Amino acid sequence: MTDSNPQSPDLHGTGARTQNNFLRDIIAEDVRTRKYGDAQIQTRFPPEPNGYLHIGHAKAICIDFGLADEFGGKTNLRFDDTNPEKEEQEYVDSIQKDVRWLGFQWERLCYASDYFPQLYEWALQLVKTGKAYVDDLSADEIRQHRGTLTEPGKDSPYRTRSIEENLDLFIRMKQGDFPDGSRVLRAKIDMASPNINMRDPVMYRILHASHQRTGDQWCIYPMYDYAHGQSDSIERVTHSMCTLEFADHQPLYRWYIEQLGIFPTQQIEFDRLNITYTLLSKRKLLQLVSEKRVSAWDDPRMPTLCGLRRRGFTPEAIRAFCAAIGASRTNGSTDIEMLEHFQRDDLNRRASRAMAVLHPLKLVIDNYPADKAEFMEVANNPEDPSAGTRQVPFSRELYIEQDDFRELPPPKYYRLSPGKEVRLRNAYFITAQSVVKDSAGNIVEVHCTYDPASRGGNSPDGRKVKSTMHWVSAAHAISAEIRLYDKLFLKPDPSDVEEGQDVLSNLNPNSVEILTGAKLEPSLANARPGDRFQFERVGYFCLDPDSTPANLVFNRTLPLKDSWAKEAGRQQKGSK
Numbered sequence: 122m123t124d125s126n127p128q129s130p131d132l133h134g135t136g137a138r139t140q141n142n143f144l145r146d147i148i149a150e151d152v153r154t155r156k157y158g159d160a161q162i163q164t165r166f167p168p169e170p171n172g173y174l175h176i177g178h179a180k181a182i183c184i185d186f187g188l189a190d191e192f193g194g195k196t197n198l199r200f201d202d203t204n205p206e207k208e209e210q211e212y213v214d215s216i217q218k219d220v221r222w223l224g225f226q227w228e229r230l231c232y233a234s235d236y237f238p239q240l241y242e243w244a245l246q247l248v249k250t251g252k253a254y255v256d257d258l259s260a261d262e263i264r265q266h267r268g269t270l271t272e273p274g275k276d277s278p279y280r281t282r283s284i285e286e287n288l289d290l291f292i293r294m295k296q297g298d299f300p301d302g303s304r305v306l307r308a309k310i311d312m313a314s315p316n317i318n319m320r321d322p323v324m325y326r327i328l329h330a331s332h333q334r335t336g337d338q339w340c341i342y343p344m345y346d347y348a349h350g351q352s353d354s355i356e357r358v359t360h361s362m363c364t365l366e367f368a369d370h371q372p373l374y375r376w377y378i379e380q381l382g383i384f385p386t387q388q389i390e391f392d393r394l395n396i397t398y399t400l401l402s403k404r405k406l407l408q409l410v411s412e413k414r415v416s417a418w419d420d421p422r423m424p425t426l427c428g429l430r431r432r433g434f435t436p437e438a439i440r441a442f443c444a445a446i447g448a449s450r451t452n453g454s455t456d457i458e459m460l461e462h463f464q465r466d467d468l469n470r471r472a473s474r475a476m477a478v479l480h481p482l483k484l485v486i487d488n489y490p491a492d493k494a495e496f497m498e499v500a501n502n503p504e505d506p507s508a509g510t511r512q513v514p515f516s517r518e519l520y521i522e523q524d525d526f527r528e529l530p531p532p533k534y535y536r537l538s539p540g541k542e543v544r545l546r547n548a549y550f551i552t553a554q555s556v557v558k559d560s561a562g563n564i565v566e567v568h569c570t571y572d573p574a575s576r577g578g579n580s581p582d583g584r585k586v587k588s589t590m591h592w593v594s595a596a597h598a599i600s601a602e603i604r605l606y607d608k609l610f611l612k613p614d615p616s617d618v619e620e621g622q623d624v625l626s627n628l629n630p631n632s633v634e635i636l637t638g639a640k641l642e643p644s645l646a647n648a649r650p651g652d653r654f655q656f657e658r659v660g661y662f663c664l665d666p667d668s669t670p671a672n673l674v675f676n677r678t679l680p681l682k683d684s685w686a687k688e689a690g691r692q693q694k695g696s697k
């Protein structure tokens with residue numbers, strides 16, 4: 122664990138830890154009743170290496186690692202690598218990187234494929250005790266025989282094969298005597314069970330596919346339901362927490378463990394994280410990548426952990442968010458604004474401030490000497506005095522935001538307009554005097570005068586201004602590319618689509634806007650990829666790895682406005 126333990130009593134003052142979490146109650150009760158004797162609490166996080174982790178996985182990671190840690194237990198990272206066709210080393214590597222980035226360290230790194238020999242031995246054991254049989258029905262026929270929710274299934278004609286015949290066929294399945302799909306090994310349970318998962322589930326399939334770790338050693342591969350519980354049992358997992366869609370699989374999970382008489386791990390289900398405007402399915406995210414709807418898995422609009430990281434999200438904020446949402450037994454949907462709120466809260470506390478003008482307009486101070494430059498001492502983070510100060514150059518020609526000037530101000534427009542006085546943040550009071558226009562009538566320069574007595578932005582005589590604006594010195598400014606991101610999907614529930622339409626029809630066509638002419642204060646030239654800033658009055662930004670010294674690229678993590686905090690009736694902690 123890192124020192125900012127997600128289960129520490131008070132998470133950055135968010136109060137998140139007080140959130141009810143029924144999983145914690147179950148573990149606490151098992152500890153109290155000594156259900157596992159002297160054994161430590163053991164959990165696992167079991168991703169399939171078939172894609173990159175997303176924010177939904179972060180919830181599972183925080184639960185698996187966080188709860189074990191809270192009870193002095195340990196967590197394994199286990200790759201559930203039983204589908205050789207979809208799995209890749211790239212995913213194995215990225216998953217480890219992302220779990221570490223979130224702030225967690227596993228006890229053991231495990232692979233379900235390491236257990237293939239043991240799983241096979243146990244399958245033999247079930248065959249020998251008449252609990253499993255080889256079925257020659259095709260996949261389609263098995264489906265037809267399975268019945269429906271209202272009708273019982275039908276026994277396969279191969280269900281009554283002798284133990285000897287089953288043993289011979291299963292061994293030959295493993296030896297590679299049969300083609301893909303020609304036979305399967307099934308558990309012999311109950312074709313009339315009201316739970317369809319108990320109607321003689323498939324345990325092994327024949328697949329002559331090369332596995333990224335075991336190569337061509339195996340041509341039969343275990344199904345998820347057969348591999349998962351037994352892997353948990355091998356690792357002596359006391360609490361195997363997974364999402365609610367596995368609740369119907371729990372009787373099967375227990376059946377294998379009981380038939381084999383092995384370590385009694387237990388499965389407990391919790392609600393899957395759904396976030397508005399967000400798609401959390403590796404399969405769908407892979408489609409976005411492969412169809413080039415986004416630049417890559419780490420496109421800053423992606424809900425993947427690598428995408429969020431590149432966007433500027435922090436592990437601390439993601440953990441605080443996960444702690445706050447807790448876990449329950451009913452699926453729901455969480456507002457994306459809540460995640461954003463936790464991110465703003467964290468960045469407000471920690472991000473260095475800087476001045477950046479996204480849409481520059483030249484401002485000339487007519488009564489400021491042309492050959493002069495001075496340096497203003499500016500706090501790096503008003504929320505954190507220990508962040509120190511920096512020197513920001515000021516001179517006669519500046520850039521301000523185009524939006525901060527109106528030649529003809531509408532009612533209640535308090536920013537700069539002819540004859541109006543405003544404050545340049547940390548600098549001086551200025552009063553607009555005139556404008557210069559190009560031949561098309563566009564304003565290209567605003568001329569103003571400044572009050573030398575207002576240095577530091579302080580009123581010299583108690584007179585008030587209604588607006589404070591950011592600026593950068595034109596002579597000292599550096600240029601940068603700014604990438605402004607918006608929601609990737611248009612609808613709160615992206616899977617809400619017309620008949621026959623794909624979720625990708627809900628993609629937001631304007632989810633990124635690229636600005637090339639932004640002007641930044643010169644200190645930002647020293648930023649390194651991943652560094653995060655609050656551009657004052659504009660938002661939170663993070664330097665993108667695409668940056669070069671000649672072409673800085675900043676991603677907007679979030680604008681400043683926090684709508685969730687307001688909606689939730691909370692005190693808004695964000696910056697003005």
Ligand code: ATP
Pocket residue numbers: 166167168169170176177178180181362363364392393394395401402403404
């Ligand atoms: P996906 O549907 O995105 O592919 P998955 O469930 O197939 O997800 P796994 O790699 O099997 O992905 O997931 C590893 C663990 O993460 C599992 O325990 C799973 O229950 C959990 N998990 C996956 N998605 C979510 C989610 N949205 N919310 C909470 N936990 C999740």
Ligand code: MG
Pocket residue numbers: 169
């Ligand atoms: Mg899965």
